[in-house]
Amino acid sequence: MFKFGKDEVKCSGCRACELICALHNKKECNPKEAFIKISGNFPEPGGYDMKILRGCTLCGECIRICPTGAVFEKPVKEAQ
């Protein structure tokens, strides 16, 4: 059993996680159907916010696709 850990400093905002989440869980090529949501903080101060939404199936696809390790597995007792 795990929960998600996130490191927003590492997130580059590519939204591959949104894409694979919607594809895997809903068979839709449509990031708006995803259970993870990335939003930018531009022009100031820069960087991204990551939110795991209700309905997340803990399938872990976002962890496997993320190119930067911004979303990762955490054992339950350590999860925040």
Added chain:
Amino acid sequence: MNGYGGKILLINLTNGAILTEFLGPEFAKQWIGGRGFAAKFLYDAAGKGIDPLGPENAVVIAAGPLSGTFVPAAGRVHFAAKSPETGGYGDSNMGGHLAAEMKYAGFDAIIITGKSQKPSYIFIENGRVEVRSANYLWGRSAIEAEKMLKENLGDEFQIAAIGPAGEKCVSFACISHDFGRQAGRTGIGAIFGSKNIKAIAIRGTKSIPIADMDGMIVKGKEIFAACKNSSELKHWQKYGTPGVTTWVNSAGALPVRNFQTEYLEEGIEDLSAETMRREIVIHNKACFSCPMACGKYSKVNIDGLDFYVEGPEYETIALCGSNCGFTDIKDVAYANWLCDQYGLDTISTGGVIAFAIECFEKGILTKKETNNKELRWGDRETFRYLVEKIIYKNENDFLGNLLAGGVRSASQILGKGSEDFAIHVKGLELSGYGIRHAIGMMGSYITCDVGGHHSRSWAITFDEQVGRGLITGKAERDIYLQHVRPMFDMLGVCRLQWVELELELEHYPQILKTITGIDYSVDDLLKISEKVYNLTRAFWFREVEGFGRKYDTVPGRFLKEPVPTGPTKGKIITEEQISQFLSQYYKLRGWDENGKPTKEKLKELDLDFLIPDLY
């Protein structure tokens, strides 16, 4: 229709007509999408001989069949219009998230014609399309306008906006998106401005239909894994395009002080990717679904003020940096920030400002024209002064109007030998590679279908590999690259994963098949890319009186002044080299000795409809 949004949006701003047409499967198969759609729609929509800044010109914005799907870096969108800077075919390809959003809204292309009576922006939310007042946005910077639209409409809207440069129809004004991505080249921003369009705001909530969903997921994961496994990935994530700066300099190909030389003897460390990363980068910033994240978001403090900017990219470092005499990455970031705020292409702006400084150096421009201001290399104040002259020009302002047309028109007005150091091809300022000892890269520039730009063919590494002064094989290589690289622009994905992470080309038709259900080979796609290249070449012949071989040439400086310093010292281009290269190039392409596609070539490529326009 699998892989596509399925619809084309046509907006006539003059009469307010908004039409939606279904994308025809046969049309899609013939032109693929992105650059293919943009070039064909533009050729048909912008009639012969139109004024680029008149209501008859069209702006086409097109996504590709891979845009918004499960492919690495599927975020490229293509803009095309008759260029106000060159008078010929103009286009610019941009990253970010706009292409994906267009597809989710159901549109593969947007074709805008006419002129709005008052400042407006185009609102698109799925099938709901409106032309709305932009009075409150007019005069705002491109970045500020994007921020205001997102605040008003919602963060999920993807915005493409112009700054004051576009509003004033500066010939090298760009389109800005995602707080730092640009469709920079050929003045598409000026076309928006000429139509009174400040921005486009798009949100889509639909799914893209996929022919073989499971197949796409499996293949997509394979390509993502290939990117992750590339030994180059970490380097690109860390440094982005500035990673090439020191290499280009060490190869003696970095533009310095208006291409007076091609080597920076002192200060290259302060412009390097390592210095940039250490001193100013605060975050990586990726385009849609891109594992490379080559966008670098930076913050610099100048005289107590903080400036946030995406970049500088390599081309900006070269043109707004060393080419304008800067050797401090913070100064380049500031110059980049100015261009982004005002909505100017950093490549052309760097070229124009360097040209102006050299004119001043040579006494062709004097303090009389500069309000007593001294124009100096490597001077932030000079850069800011000239940018603001260009932006805030009024009818009576000689210097601002002079420079706003780009270096070709400025040199034609000034004369006195300035034509030789107006560094452009076909009116478009050169991007960041010196070519006095790089025949392949020279060929890339002189045969590029938008003018002096590197995007179609980037052959400098091939020059290095096989011998820079060698002519044999260079035309062949340029043509190959001119078909491969624009193939990505048709598909709506970035080419850097192929160029830099060495992904195999075969991945692309394979995943395209899972998405569209249509079986293409790499050769099929390259043949369509060749077709588009011939179409854009025909556009030049149709639009520019007397167009032909004499336009495929280099600035006078490269023929008359040997490189004075660095590893390419003493090198120069000769007319004979250009002539030899072009004869080989035209022959390989099936063009005549004047560079015009032959009837036979046009028929071979199913471009028969061009024959009446060309013959």
